[in-house]
Amino acid sequence: MNVSVDLAFWLLCATVALGSALALPYLGVTARRLPWLVRTVHGMLGTVSLGTLLLALQRGLPPSAMGTAGFGLAAAAFIGLALILGLAIVFFRVRPPGIVVAFHAGLAVAGFVVLWTVVSLG
Numbered sequence: 001m002n003v004s005v006d007l008a009f010w011l012l013c014a015t016v017a018l019g020s021a022l023a024l025p026y027l028g029v030t031a032r033r034l035p036w037l038v039r040t041v042h043g044m045l046g047t048v049s050l051g052t053l054l055l056a057l058q059r060g061l062p063p064s065a066m067g068t069a070g071f072g073l074a075a076a077a078f079i080g081l082a083l084i085l086g087l088a089i090v091f092f093r094v095r096p097p098g099i100v101v102a103f104h105a106g107l108a109v110a111g112f113v114v115l116w117t118v119v120s121l122g
Contacts, residue, residue, distance in 0.1 A: 004055055004059065005053065005122065008050075008053035009115050009118075013112075019042055022034055043083075046083055050076065050079045050083055057073060057076060064121060068117060071115075075115035078108070078110040078114060079112075085104040
């Protein structure tokens with residue numbers, strides 16, 4: 001598999017792990033938000049993983065016999081939409097409603113699963 005796609009996947013794994021920790025206050029596990037540094041690293045990792053994936057897509061993915069030709073682009077679209085919504089959450093500067101966070105997480109998880117499929121079947 002393309003090293004850039006693998007790198008994008010592992011960066012996205014770290015992003016998802018941090019995002020899961022950031023979601024804990026919305027699940028009622030804890031009432032406190034994590035420090036700004038964790039939120040910043042989450043956003044930076046997401047941005048870097050999207051950039052890495054876009055670079056890999058620009059170079060082209062190896063052909064696949066599994067019917068996953070458009071999955072890389074779909075993963076980038078989901079992750080890009082999650083990034084845009086995440087930036088909107090940051091700019092509000094107030095605790096966003098749970099539905100907004102859930103939509104952000106849903107887009108990110110969809111992108112993660114699609115990219116995981118590319119890495120697994122590629």
